[in-house]
Amino acid sequence: MTAHLRILFLFLLIISCSLISLSQISTAAEKPERPNILFLFSDDQRADAVAAYDNPHIQTPNLDQLVKAGFNFRNAYCMGSIHGAVCQPSRAMLNSGRSLYHVPMDLKGVITLPQLLKQAGYETFGTGKWHNHRDSFQKSFTTGTAAFIGGMSNHLKVPVVDLKEGKFENKRTGKKFSSELFVDAAVDFLKQQPAEKPFYAYVAFTAPHDPRMPPETAMKVYENSPPPLPKNFMPQHPFNNGWLTGRDEALTGWPRQPEIVREQLAEYYGMITHMDTQIGRILQTLKDKDLDKNTIVIFSSDHGLALGSHGLLGKQNLYEHSMKSPLIFKGPGIPMNKSSDALVYLYDIFPTVCELTQIQVPSGVEGSDLAPIWRGKSERVRDTLFTTYEDLMRAVRDERWKLIRYPQIDKTQLFDLKEDRHELKDLSEHPEQQERIKKMLAELKEWQKRTDDKQPLTSEHPKPEAIDLTGRKRKPDQHQPDWIVKKYFDSE
Known part of the structure; x- marks a missing residue:
């Protein structure tokens, strides 16, 4: 190999190593x-x-x-x-x-x-x-x-x-x-x-x-x-x-x-x-x-x-x-x-x-x-959202409307969360909302299908809605300190 070729080879080797080092530095800098x-x-x-x-x-x-x-x-x-x-x-x-x-x-x-x-x-x-x-x-x-x-x-x-x-x-x-x-x-x-x-x-x-x-x-x-x-x-x-x-x-x-x-x-x-x-x-x-x-x-x-x-x-x-x-x-x-x-x-x-x-x-x-x-x-990551509790309640909501279904008593609630964020006005009996309820119940069933929730939304023998708990009391559990028992339970 001639002297000129040796010099050229060394030059290219130095350039190559420099580029590799710069690439490594760049990659390290980019990696957070x-x-x-x-x-x-x-x-x-x-x-x-x-x-x-x-x-x-x-x-x-x-x-x-x-x-x-x-x-x-x-x-x-x-x-x-x-x-x-x-x-x-x-x-x-x-x-x-x-x-x-x-x-x-x-x-x-x-x-x-x-x-x-x-x-x-x-x-x-x-x-x-x-x-x-x-x-x-x-x-x-x-x-x-x-x-x-x-x-x-x-x-x-x-x-x-x-x-x-x-x-x-x-x-x-x-x-x-x-x-x-x-x-x-x-x-x-x-x-x-x-x-x-x-x-x-x-x-x-x-x-x-x-x-x-x-x-x-x-x-x-x-x-x-x-x-x-x-x-x-x-x-x-x-x-x-x-x-x-x-x-x-x-x-x-x-x-x-x-x-x-x-x-x-x-x-x-x-x-x-x-x-x-x-x-x-x-x-x-x-x-x-x-x-x-x-x-x-x-x-x-x-x-x-x-x-x-x-x-x-x-x-x-x-x-x-x-x-x-x-x-x-x-x-x-x-x-x-x-x-x-x-x-x-x-x-x-x-x-x-x-x-x-x-x-x-x-x-x-x-x-x-x-x-x-x-x-x-x-x-957003989803258009609607599904919530559930035991075999007693199911709910679905979108950006504005929310439906809650109570299977054991065959009851439905409908709330307009935009106008009623505290859920005080049940609109489920309003005639103009029946089509919306139908669509939301269908969406609720789709959620049940996707999440493997087997709970029926109706009952063959519905329980009564009415209940009167006036005057009913219950003893505290073992986790309540004595002062809480005295304050909230003994006084009853």
Whole structure:
């Protein structure tokens, strides 16, 4: 090889290596750092129980900041439940991305969202309420501190356990109020987490689920100014929906006394205000650790609660106040202080997190990715939405209209949510609405077919609608502290 050819060869080799290096640098620069995920999940929190959601009667300054800093879905729903503990199926759907009739309550045989992230190299951490069996917690999380494997508890005596190296240990009774206990665990995790390791932290509060026993400090703001009754308050539900005497409904007597409902509502708000203060500690730790710039924060709740609305107290119904939850996404690439009225399910969170972390969605996941909505690529992920409770109720709604069907009493309700968002004016008997009802019942049946809901919408032997619960009482369950028993039950 001549000297000239050697020089030319060396020149081409240098250029080639330089181009390869530049390509590698460019690829590395284009590949985004995987975001951390912090999931804050409350228990029984109505969609309107956030001050920034047009509620001046509650104090939630830290959630308000999330609202302003993030993107809000104002029509986020739990699909429903197969039994009275609505919390359990809601969490099963959330953690599996599957609809109600396609997921086992113990999540057996189903890949969970934290399990998927763990397989993708994330450190997965869990604290707080896990209502879907201990085995599914073990497979989902790398570590866990102060995990409550159950449904409800006295907030000052929560039975908790830790998870280390795949095994449960340190079983004990918490010595702090539940929200403080779980946030202590989350803060400790964040402080010890290395910056180079992406994490998924799941913080599942038991607040504001009853027994509603807020710390006195959180009640001061409500003592002299208890919140007003809901605009759809009723002394008793106008007909027997099949669950009027269930466990949650027996937390006070009938007819509902306005002063007692206001007291319970104040305690409920106090629980949320106290939880909000604890959430502030987590968000501050993110900032102190300089993790906030690459952490996506999600806040939601498993479903809502009636608390006097429609004469009900619990979540075992399909009215908006009981099936809707707040839902906020905040973080890099997510618009600030924006919202959408798209109809979404809580189980849409699963594929949305997959998209945000660039992880392939597993087969069997039925939820829809919500990111295109805040990116302006679509306005909705579905045209209608279906909710269900036991064999007692089925509902379908679109952007404006909502139909609820009660199979056991052959009753239908129809509401115009644009003009009547509190669901007070049943239009089902209006002649001009009969064609609409027919079409919505057909849509309801289509939803049942798609989700494998086998419940007939009529009954061969309908039960009577009428029921009178005046003066009826019920004893509290074992979770109620003595002072709540004395205040709400002994006085009756």
